Amino acid sequence: xxxxxxxxxxxxDSHTVDILPTGQTQLFVGLHLIHExxxxxxxxxxxxxxxxxxFPERTFATVDHIVPTDLRTRPFLDAEAETLIQVLEKNVGExxxxxxxxxxxxxxxxxxxxxxxxxxxxxxxxxxxxxHTSTHGAFGTLAxxxxxxxxxxxxxxxxxxxxxxKVRRINVNGSLPPGVYAKDVILNIIRKLGVxxxxxxxxEYGGAVLDRMSMEERMTVCNMSIEGGALxxxxxxxxxxxxxxxxxxxxxxxxxxxRAVTYWKSVASDAGARYDDVVDVEGVKLEPTVTWGINxxxxxxxxxxxxxxxxxxxxxxxxxxxxxMGWSPGAPILGTPINVAFVGSCTNSRLSDLRAAAKIAQxxxxxxxxxxxxxxxxxxxxTLAEKEGLHKIFTAAGFEWREAxxxxxxxxxxxxxxxxxxxxxxxxxxxxxxxxxxxxRTLLMSPAMVAAAALSGxxxxxxxxxx
Amino acid sequence: xxxxxxxxxxxxxAIVVRxxxxxxxxxxxxxxxxxxxxxxxxxxxxxxxxxxxxGKTKPxxxxxxxxxxxxxxxxxxxxxxxxxxxxxxxxxYRFGVHAVVGESFAxxxxxxxxxIGMPTVTVGEREIEDLMGxxxxxxxxxxxxxxxxxxxxxxxKSIPVDIPETHRKAxxxxxxxxxxxxxxxxxxxxxxxxxxxxxTGFRS
Ligand code: SF4
Numbered sequence: 001x002x003x004x005x006x007x008x009x010x011x012x013d014s015h016t017v018d019i020l021p022t023g024q025t026q027l028f029v030g031l032h033l034i035h036e037x038x039x040x041x042x043x044x045x046x047x048x049x050x051x052x053x054x055f056p057e058r059t060f061a062t063v064d065h066i067v068p069t070d071l072r073t074r075p076f077l078d079a080e081a082e083t084l085i086q087v088l089e090k091n092v093g094e095x096x097x098x099x100x101x102x103x104x105x106x107x108x109x110x111x112x113x114x115x116x117x118x119x120x121x122x123x124x125x126x127x128x129x130x131x132h133t134s135t136h137g138a139f140g141t142l143a144x145x146x147x148x149x150x151x152x153x154x155x156x157x158x159x160x161x162x163x164x165x166k167v168r169r170i171n172v173n174g175s176l177p178p179g180v181y182a183k184d185v186i187l188n189i190i191r192k193l194g195v196x197x198x199x200x201x202x203x204e205y206g207g208a209v210l211d212r213m214s215m216e217e218r219m220t221v222c223n224m225s226i227e228g229g230a231l232x233x234x235x236x237x238x239x240x241x242x243x244x245x246x247x248x249x250x251x252x253x254x255x256x257x258x259r260a261v262t263y264w265k266s267v268a269s270d271a272g273a274r275y276d277d278v279v280d281v282e283g284v285k286l287e288p289t290v291t292w293g294i295n296x297x298x299x300x301x302x303x304x305x306x307x308x309x310x311x312x313x314x315x316x317x318x319x320x321x322x323x324x325m326g327w328s329p330g331a332p333i334l335g336t337p338i339n340v341a342f343v344g345s346c347t348n349s350r351l352s353d354l355r356a357a358a359k360i361a362q363x364x365x366x367x368x369x370x371x372x373x374x375x376x377x378x379x380x381x382x383t384l385a386e387k388e389g390l391h392k393i394f395t396a397a398g399f400e401w402r403e404a405x406x407x408x409x410x411x412x413x414x415x416x417x418x419x420x421x422x423x424x425x426x427x428x429x430x431x432x433x434x435x436x437x438x439x440x441r442t443l444l445m446s447p448a449m450v451a452a453a454a455l456s457g458x459x460x461x462x463x464x465x466x467x
Numbered sequence: 468x469x470x471x472x473x474x475x476x477x478x479x480x481a482i483v484v485r486x487x488x489x490x491x492x493x494x495x496x497x498x499x500x501x502x503x504x505x506x507x508x509x510x511x512x513x514x515x516x517x518x519x520x521x522g523k524t525k526p527x528x529x530x531x532x533x534x535x536x537x538x539x540x541x542x543x544x545x546x547x548x549x550x551x552x553x554x555x556x557x558x559x560y561r562f563g564v565h566a567v568v569g570e571s572f573a574x575x576x577x578x579x580x581x582x583i584g585m586p587t588v589t590v591g592e593r594e595i596e597d598l599m600g601x602x603x604x605x606x607x608x609x610x611x612x613x614x615x616x617x618x619x620x621x622x623x624k625s626i627p628v629d630i631p632e633t634h635r636k637a638x639x640x641x642x643x644x645x646x647x648x649x650x651x652x653x654x655x656x657x658x659x660x661x662x663x664x665x666x667t668g669f670r671s
Contacts, residue, residue, distance in 0.1 A: 023636060026656075028663070080501040147578065148554075195545065195548060257669075263664045295490070433492055433493065434497075436498075
């Protein structure tokens with residue numbers, strides 16, 4: 001009988017402060033990341049109550065959601081955005097929190113900079129007022145998104161009152177065919193298990209495909225756990241993890257690094273760990289995948305036809321998706337015309353993503369009339385990409401090359417869809433209105449697929465470009 | 468915690484919003500997250516579904532006069548999925564919704580609701596269909612949600628509802644405003660932190 005413990009069990013237990021009278025666990029938060037959008041009322045509540053930040057050295061702040069990615073001169077043209085940034089600047093100053101602001105070379109999307117700086121480490125708990133905090137689970141971190149009142153609690157106590165989750169092991173077996181990326185893996189997991197299938201679960205991803213993935217690919221998979229309804233997603237730490245972390249700014253050095261690795265190894269799930277559920281996915285069966293609807297579970301392989309509403313447990317939901325998107329069951333997704341192409345977001349804006357897109361774009365031109373944007377996930381990603389000349393490949397092909405931020409993932413800055421535009425996007429959400437226009441339409445896909453769509457002006461099979 | 472923060476009952480008329488997987492981007496579009504406080508969130512729930520680009524109202528339950536003043540919201544499956552923005556429950560609460568009854572809720576959304584003292588309770592598919600039908604056809608019907616007893620009473624009958632036990636306790640004990648409870652344990656927090664190898668920089 002399986003009786004070993006999972007990584008989730010181990011980290012949960014070592015971080016449990018107490019069982020509260022409500023039956024919830026008071027859980028210690030090892031690292032707290034904050035940004036400009038979900039924190040201002042939390043600091044206000046602290047001030048109203050006269051509370052201090054309990055462990056200011058365990059919180060780090062950056063700006064990402066609202067920042068313009070073209071003209072960054074202050075004050076911003078958008079007065080509301082300017083105010084919100086100023087509020088954060090004031091709050092971090094007043095409460096003594098380290099801040100990677102717009103003028104810092106460490107600025108970037110919160111889920112990109114945590115790993116890049118080595119703040120994100122195995123065996124810690126990590127919370128952030130953002131649902132894609134699950135990204136950090138790629139490191140064997142117990143990481144999850146929280147709301148603003150919970151941000152207040154973490155600031156005031158470095159703990160949260162929360163409920164334990166069950167653990168579902170997801171094995172991605174075998175290997176991936178060419179042209180199939182980490183993004184396709186997670187889109188297919190969500191399609192298979194549903195957008196609420198992960199409710200109550202942490203997802204532990206493993207199997208041969210995950211074992212061979214780079215850290216950046218693992219981050220892409222963990223990032224979208226929340227789109228499958230799972231608050232937490234993680235991969236057990238291994239040599240790939242340790243090699244990635246070695247030498248990064250906030251990672252211990254020398255002998256302390258060796259001791260850290262010993263700890264990190266100890267938190268991985270035991271060989272005989274007991275799971276509440278196990279799911280298997282065969283990597284070799286996957287193909288480049290595109291969403292056709294209004295949630296990330298409404299996806300098809302590039303060679304498939306759009307499904308009939310009756311094939312879904314919720315036919316009305318599928319009909320609503322067709323109403324919004326304006327296409328019909330039975331049509332191919334291949335060849336769907338696009339207006340905008342967006343490479344970016346905490347799902348796919350790291351160096352390897354930009355390389356994959358640049359490989360497709362190299363020596364080619366964006367189709368006439370298509371607006372194409374590449375938005376690096378962090379200032380550092382931008383610098384590294386420029387060192388390799390990726391920006392030249394993109395701009396020569398007709399893509400715009402921008403400063404780091406969330407940009408058109410949620411369109412809180414000037415980058416947004418207009419009217420009924422259709423966007424091929426490497427981001428994580430295709431919700432109605434998500435990219436800034438109530439009538440806008442989003443097709444989620446891998447960065448390579450986005451680049452291929454930009455060049456063709458329509459949804460194409462990236463494998464044609466790789467041949 | 469003081470007794471006045473105990474939430475044991477919510478009663479009133481109900482507003483009906485049908486559909487599964489209604490995400491928080493739909494409940495409150497991202498542009499309203501630019502405001503540094505929650506104060507005006509009550510003006511914005513479902514904004515893009517209620518108003519067109521010119522500001523003209525569109526048919527939506529939140530615009531429908533028959534639901535005006537309702538304090539319960541009836542929804543279907545996986546309500547509140549997507550972004551963790553607490554602006555979503557804040558928008559509903561400040562609009563006047565003080566409890567949500569549905570088939571299921573996304574985890575972060577339900578957690579955020581408890582944190583502001585707004586219960587989310589679940590009922591079965593058939594029950595929600597009945598409740599929605601009744602509130603739609605007889606919007607004057609009054610519903611009484613008893614969190615303590617986990618029951619919803621209306622129209623001379625009473626049905627069981629479900630709520631995670633930890634949420635139920637937090638609401639009825641008045642400890643949903645958790646900061647005080649967590650702060651009372653600060654010594655234990657420090658003791659737990661001291662035992663975590665990374666908290667000392669792996670020095671020993
Ligand atoms: S890139 Fe998109 S999903 Fe990621 S943190 Fe920014 S807004 Fe959220």
